[in-house]
Amino acid sequence: MAILYPKGGPVKNESYTAEPTVYYALARQLSDDFVVIHSIPWLAQVAKEVDGRNVPTGEIDFLILHQTLGILALEVKGGKIHYEHNMAVLPNGDRFDPVAQVRRGIHGLSRWIFNASGSDISYRFGYGVVFPQSMVKGRVLPPALIDTTGEKPQSICFDQQDLSIIGNQVMMLMHYWQIALGNHPLSPTTLHTIVKLLLPDPDLTPTWVERIELTKQHHLLLTAQQSMRLQQIAKHPRFVLTGRSGTGKTLLAIEYARRLVSQDKRVLFLVYNVALTTAIKKELRDLHRWDPQQRPGVVVRNYHELCRFAALKLGRASEQEKGKRWYTTLAHQAFHDAIQNNLMGSYDALIIDEGQVFHKDWLTDLQQWFTSKPLLICCDETQSFSYEHKTSAEEIAHIINAPSPFTLTYNMRSPRPIFDRLEQVITSHYEQQSQRDDEQDTLQERANPDALEELHKAIKQLQTDHIPPEHIMVIYWKTSPTYRDGFEKLVGQTISVYKCRGIEAPVVIIWPYIDTIDDITWACAYSRATSRCIAIYKPITFLKHYDEYQFAKVLASGTPRLSQWIHQRKEQERQQQELREAHKKETQELRALWPSPSWQIVAFENIALQWSYSWQAWYLPKQSTQIETLLWAMHVAITSPYDVYAEVQGYGIGYLPGYRYIRKFLSSTKANKITQEDFAIGWCKTCQSWSRGQIVSMSHDSIWSCSDCSHITTQTPSYSDTNEQGGKLNLLRSAQQIVMQDSTVFSIALSDWAELHSEQQRFVEEHCQNTEESLNWVGRIITATEILALTPGSLVETAIIHRLSWDGIPWLATAITEEQWLDALVLGMRLWARYKAVRRKSKGVYEVLSLGPIDAEPTKGYV
Numbered sequence: 134m135a136i137l138y139p140k141g142g143p144v145k146n147e148s149y150t151a152e153p154t155v156y157y158a159l160a161r162q163l164s165d166d167f168v169v170i171h172s173i174p175w176l177a178q179v180a181k182e183v184d185g186r187n188v189p190t191g192e193i194d195f196l197i198l199h200q201t202l203g204i205l206a207l208e209v210k211g212g213k214i215h216y217e218h219n220m221a222v223l224p225n226g227d228r229f230d231p232v233a234q235v236r237r238g239i240h241g242l243s244r245w246i247f248n249a250s251g252s253d254i255s256y257r258f259g260y261g262v263v264f265p266q267s268m269v270k271g272r273v274l275p276p277a278l279i280d281t282t283g284e285k286p287q288s289i290c291f292d293q294q295d296l297s298i299i300g301n302q303v304m305m306l307m308h309y310w311q312i313a314l315g316n317h318p319l320s321p322t323t324l325h326t327i328v329k330l331l332l333p334d335p336d337l338t339p340t341w342v343e344r345i346e347l348t349k350q351h352h353l354l355l356t357a358q359q360s361m362r363l364q365q366i367a368k369h370p371r372f373v374l375t376g377r378s379g380t381g382k383t384l385l386a387i388e389y390a391r392r393l394v395s396q397d398k399r400v401l402f403l404v405y406n407v408a409l410t411t412a413i414k415k416e417l418r419d420l421h422r423w424d425p426q427q428r429p430g431v432v433v434r435n436y437h438e439l440c441r442f443a444a445l446k447l448g449r450a451s452e453q454e455k456g457k458r459w460y461t462t463l464a465h466q467a468f469h470d471a472i473q474n475n476l477m478g479s480y481d482a483l484i485i486d487e488g489q490v491f492h493k494d495w496l497t498d499l500q501q502w503f504t505s506k507p508l509l510i511c512c513d514e515t516q517s518f519s520y521e522h523k524t525s526a527e528e529i530a531h532i533i534n535a536p537s538p539f540t541l542t543y544n545m546r547s548p549r550p551i552f553d554r555l556e557q558v559i560t561s562h563y564e565q566q567s568q569r570d571d572e573q574d575t576l577q578e579r580a581n582p583d584a585l586e587e588l589h590k591a592i593k594q595l596q597t598d599h600i601p602p603e604h605i606m607v608i609y610w611k612t613s614p615t616y617r618d619g620f621e622k623l624v625g626q627t628i629s630v631y632k633c634r635g636i637e638a639p640v641v642i643i644w645p646y647i648d649t650i651d652d653i654t655w656a657c658a659y660s661r662a663t664s665r666c667i668a669i670y671k672p673i674t675f676l677k678h679y680d681e682y683q684f685a686k687v688l689a690s691g692t693p694r695l696s697q698w699i700h701q702r703k704e705q706e707r708q709q710q711e712l713r714e715a716h717k718k719e720t721q722e723l724r725a726l727w728p729s730p731s732w733q734i735v736a737f738e739n740i741a742l743q744w745s746y747s748w749q750a751w752y753l754p755k756q757s758t759q760i761e762t763l764l765w766a767m768h769v770a771i772t773s774p775y776d777v778y779a780e781v782q783g784y785g786i787g788y789l790p791g792y793r794y795i796r797k798f799l800s801s802t803k804a805n806k807i808t809q810e811d812f813a814i815g816w817c818k819t820c821q822s823w824s825r826g827q828i829v830s831m832s833h834d835s836i837w838s839c840s841d842c843s844h845i846t847t848q849t850p851s852y853s854d855t856n857e858q859g860g861k862l863n864l865l866r867s868a869q870q871i872v873m874q875d876s877t878v879f880s881i882a883l884s885d886w887a888e889l890h891s892e893q894q895r896f897v898e899e900h901c902q903n904t905e906e907s908l909n910w911v912g913r914i915i916t917a918t919e920i921l922a923l924t925p926g927s928l929v930e931t932a933i934i935h936r937l938s939w940d941g942i943p944w945l946a947t948a949i950t951e952e953q954w955l956d957a958l959v960l961g962m963r964l965w966a967r968y969k970a971v972r973r974k975s976k977g978v979y980e981v982l983s984l985g986p987i988d989a990e991p992t993k994g995y996v
């Protein structure tokens with residue numbers, strides 16, 4: 134089958150059958166090394182539109198191209214034809230010369246190809262005529278239908294009978310012309326070039342840059358509705374205009390300002406948002422003047438700028454320094470007072486945009502300032518953020534004595550998909566209409582856990598679409614994106630959603646906040662885009678706010694993959710919640726079983742030790758401070774041949790409320806390093822006891838895993854003799870030994886510790902984290918208790934503490950060297966110097982400071 138252009142082919146109808154018949158006959162009968170182009174005038178028109186070059190005016194019904202056979206033009210004439218005096222005549226009497234027509238056509242076309250190819254392609258075309266509804270065979274033909282250029286006369290005419298063999302006939306005719314015209318074969322490149330010249334493939338889709346430009350021109354024209362409102366405004370000196378974002382309130386207000394100025398009026402244009410002030414100033418820059426001569430013009434100000442001016446006039450400029458109070462009370466007070474004292478200057482008219490966030494009191498003052506002068510207030514109640522004061526359009530109308538608010542309902546700014554999305558999310562009680570075409574590619578909403586990657590992808594796409602950075606606005610909520618690799622240079626501005634109200638940009642990218650999606654705020658961001666909006670979401674946001682916000686619901690329901698993901702995650706969450714509930718119930722029940730029935734409690738006046746037969750170790754319950762617990766535990770580890778488990782505060786990774794957290798201290802004779810290990814105690818159903826284990830994972834089907842199941846103790850229990858009585862006695866003796874042996878550095882530290890009052894203890898606990906090096910740790914506590922016992926201003930010497938403790942605690946000499954102990958104390962003093970409990974005076978000499986308000990941040994670079 135031949136390669137055909139146009140692909141679809143002509144469509145047959147009652148009065149148009151001849152060319153379609155020939156088209157399909159050629160299509161069927163010519164092989165794929167033939168190119169058949171139907172209807173050159175159609176092509177010519179396209180070619181002219183695209184490149185404006187001079188195009189042939191002749192009409193060629195078919196052009197057939199082949200590499201070796203050259204080019205043939207065919208003229209097709211339907212209807213029953215007869216010839217009269219060398220002219221073809223149709224039944225309706227029309228007379229014409231088909232051969233002359235086709236010859237004119239090919240001359241025009243070959244000349245055009247020669248020019249269009251830059252004088253590169255000069256080729257002579259063969260030609261022929263087809264009468265698909267007439268019979269010529271066996272008739273005497275007029276001379277025009279016989280060519281005599283070649284060696285033998287050749288008929289150049291095909292009739293109805295030829296249609297079934299037209300492929301063959303065409304090939305023969307082309308062969309004839311090739312010889313008669315002395316044509317060389319066409320090279321593949323030349324053939325391709327000719328086809329490209331005749332059939333350019335222009336992409337007529339407007340580029341994004343063109344679309345942005347068109348949008349700009351389009352939406353800056355006033356709609357009929359806006360023009361009508363403008364006329365109404367002229368009739369009512371007081372006017373309140375309301376409408377959703379994108380309905381053109383600001384545009385109309387600007388136009389109104391222009392009209393007033395053209396009537397020699399001096400206009401004050403008042404807004405709330407700083408960015409919007411700048412945008413309007415720019416829009417009205419030709420009319421904007423802050424002019425003492427009172428010439429006509431527009432002064433654009435935001436409310437707080439005006440308040441600052443008022444404060445200046447009243448001589449209260451310094452009040453602006455007062456931060457929050459300035460914004461809550463002082464600014465308005467100054468504004469109010471300046472108006473009362475007639476200090477604010479004089480204007481002929483007032484226009485307010487964003488009226489919904491103007492407080493009633495401000496409006497009352499403005500009403501007084503502009504008594505009997507024209508006043509237009511634009512507002513939109515859907516555009517006030519949760520933290521802002523809101524005044525309704527009706528309230529505004531009431532304050533300024535205006536008729537009921539007028540509503541704009543035609544959205545000009547937002548592309549249709551954005552408009553539709555906002556309609557879905559924030560329903561209105563009146564019908565709104567979009568004036569824009571439904572261009573689906575103007576809104577893209579993408580969910581990606583890696584939001585930054587998605588943002589960079591979006592920016593790259595915009596770059597590919599040749600959208601200049603100044604057209605691109607990135608809107609964030611709470612935290613601005615941290616661009617990488619210079620991406621920030623590819624966007625015009627990155628702005629908080631709270632600062633972008635009223636302003637717009639051709640392209641908006643919305644940057645997600647991790648765990649919130651608020652409808653009003655997000656709608657504000659969406660509606661900033663005039664040509665294109667790319668909203669980026671984190672999937673987790675949908676999970677958290679699915680039931681709370683329309684945006685989450687609407688977007689998820691329109692995205693099967695997302696809603697499926699949400700469903701799965703919700704199910705997982707539900708299961709985890711069940712697991713947590715079950716666990717909570719279980720631990721509550723088990724708590725009643727604490728301590729294990731098999732544990733033996735040995736209580737003394739100041740310490741309650743327990744003995745676990747199954748663990749073959751001491752268990753030390755939580756003391757009143759963590760430091761006490763740890764000091765006791767180390768004391769027991771040093772004085773007893775058994776390990777000790779001390780109950781500690783659980784925190785950090787793996788912490789789950791409801792468990793007991795314990796730290797194991799290995800029985801040791803080395804005082805400088807006592808091996809420690811953390812566990813969580815849980816009730817093990819396998820062991821049927823309180824067991825040592827670890828918090829595994831929240832998503833795991835078991836939260837806590839027992840470590841005791843895995844190793845079975847083969848050790849003979851030491852304290853559980855066959856003689857129960859004897860066992861208990863041994864236990865008591867052993868415990869007594871521990872408690873009576875009160876001369877370790879840990880027990881000395883314990884008694885020092887008890888001397889400190891609770892605030893001092895808190896300070897030490899806060900800054901003295903337990904370390905693997907138990908001796909260094911206790912060195913910190915001993916130095917701290919020494920320092921804190923002294924009054925501020927006293928001097929304290931490391932050497933003296935060292936001497937006193939080394940001499941006073943003989944146990945030290947049995948456990949470590951004197952040098953090791955000195956090192957521990959030196960490190961301790963340095964720590965307290967760092968936390969400003971002492972100040973270094975000279976080597977080893979420190980002055981005790983008043984702790985006062987404790988500075989939690991250590992000073993850097995201590996000695």
Ligand SMILES: [Zn+2]
Pocket residue numbers: 817818819820821824839840841842843
């Ligand atoms: Zn177990």
